[in-house]
Amino acid sequence: MAADPGGAAGPAGPAHAVPDARRRIPRTDALLRDPRLLDATGRFGPERVKSAVRRAQQQAREGAVPPDAVADAAVALLPRTASGLRPVINATGVLLHTNLGRAPLSAAARQAVQDAAGPTDVELDLTTGVRARRGRTALAALRARVPSAEAVHVVNNGAAALVLAATALAAGKEIVVSRGEMVEIGDGFRLPDLLVSTGARLWEVGTTNRTTVQDYAGAIGPETGFILKVHPSNFRITGFTRAADVGELAPLGVPVVADIGSGLPAPHPRLPDEPDARSQLEAGASLVTASGDKLLGGPQCGLVLGREDLVRAMSRHPLARALRVDKLTLAALEATLTGPKTPTEQALDADPEQLSRRAELLATALRADGVDARAVGSRATVGGGGAPGVTLPSAALSLPEPYATALREGPVPVVGRLDGGRCLLDLGSVPAEDDRRLAEAVRRVRAGER
Structure with missing residues (x-):
């Protein structure tokens, strides 16, 4: 063929x-x-x-x-981390950004968490071989940090501290509170709803803008569990206002619980109007409740500080078991309290001139790579409900607006803010050691990479 x-x-x-x-x-x-x-x-x-x-x-x-x-x-195709949480660079200028996990832990606290990840002596006395008080060293560190407190206790967040106080000290009784302090604490959680859920009854006194010590005194009776003083979160009332302070309320003959929210342990010169645990206790507060992951700079937890008999009643209440913290939180808290300055403390104490120098160096280096980068002045904020209305001098890297989305979606996400049609990367919330990573992320966007 x-x-x-x-x-x-x-x-x-x-x-x-x-x-x-x-x-x-x-x-x-x-x-x-x-x-x-x-x-x-x-x-x-x-x-x-x-x-x-x-x-x-x-x-x-x-x-x-x-x-x-x-x-x-x-x-x-593999994820960058073993969980769905992705580390980000917080360049928003909000030091305690709730959506970004509030206070970043110090290197000491991170190491403490890693060390505590395996078996630990969290409830064991290694000398005697018998059961010991849970978290005793962390509690001792908290007590040493705020020596005005006779006793301390730790629960899983700030709201839990207040719930435990209301349940242990005022269930079936009345909590006297100013109408101007009936706040919403975030994500739709309102203080009145939280307190009523414990079985306590609220006796509201005064008005939205003015509450006097006489208003509180007139409400106190045999059914009073305690007076509650709440530091307003995320807002300020100005103008024709009046609020009774802890020092005025302490002599009224019933416990005064001061919820200071942001957890500042002692006065800070840049936050003169922010209540702190030491000052509130010295003014006569019976108890102070606060969050650990805000101005203290530690992990998420709720702090209870004050009179020994009241703290004991709370710590021995059955609800305390449901609200207790794990060993990792205890480890991070202790390292925060005993270790070097936290990132939050460093940010609060940052030198504005040094922030400006960092911004100028970054802008100069990035312009050499073809990036439209400028160093500009900025104002940072505390965030997390702390120091509402207070701003802190800062400096930022200003980039074209499209950088905001590209940086947020990058392999090392950078979260900034938009202002006047520009993307601002505020260095007030960025540790100096992250400047190199920040610059690399910007260069990656300039090169068209993600």
Whole structure:
């Protein structure tokens, strides 16, 4: 039979001389021996890594990935962290940004959390071998930080501290509170609803803008559990106002519970109007409740400080067990209290001139790389309900507005703010050691990378 003049080949002809590229896709076991995927298995577990490998192999079968790049594709499909939480650079200028987890922990606190991740002596006396008070060293550190308190206790957040006080000291009784202090504490949680849920009854006194000591005195009776003083969060009332302070209320003959919210342990020169635990106790407060993850600069927890008999009643109440903190929180809290300055303290004490120099250096370096970057003055805020209305002198890196979204979506997310059609990266909330990472993130956007 004559050969086909068109050169068509039979089943064994040239069309099958080159193997199908899909046959070159590496086997799963071979891919899992890649050092990067071996390391990922230790961080994410074998099933998660195998799933990424299978997805990468499927991409190669569909022609989207070359066979020799399957391992790279599998690595790219893996998450950056073992949880859904992603570390970000907070360049908003809000020191305690609630949406970003409030206070960043110090290096000492982070190390303490890592050290406490395994078995610890959290409730064991290693000398005697018998059960010991839970978190005793953290409680001792808190007591030492605020020596005006006779006793201390720690629960899982600031609202829990107030709930435990109301439950242990005023369930079935009355809590006397000013109408001007019936606040909403965030995310729709309102103080009246929180307190009433404990079985206490609220006796509101005064008006929105004016409450006197006589208003409180007129409400006190045999059913009074305590007087509650609440520091307003995220707002200020100005003008024709009057509020009775703790020193005026202490002589009225019933316990005074001061909820200071932001957890400042002692007065701070840049926050002259922010209540602190030491001053409130010295003025006569029976108890102070506060958050640990705000101006204290520690982990999320609720602090209870004050009279020994009241703190004991709270700590021995059945609800205290449901509100207790874990060993990691205790470790971070103790390291915060006994260690060096926290990032929050450093930010509060930052030198405005030094912030300006950092901004100028960053802007100059980025302009050399073709970025429209400028150093500008700025005003930072405390955030987290602390020091409402107070601003702190700061400096920022000003970039074109589109950078805001690109930086937020980058591999190292940077969260800034928009102001006057520009993206501002406020250095008041950025530790100096993060300047290099900040600049790299901006350069990545300039280069069109994500």
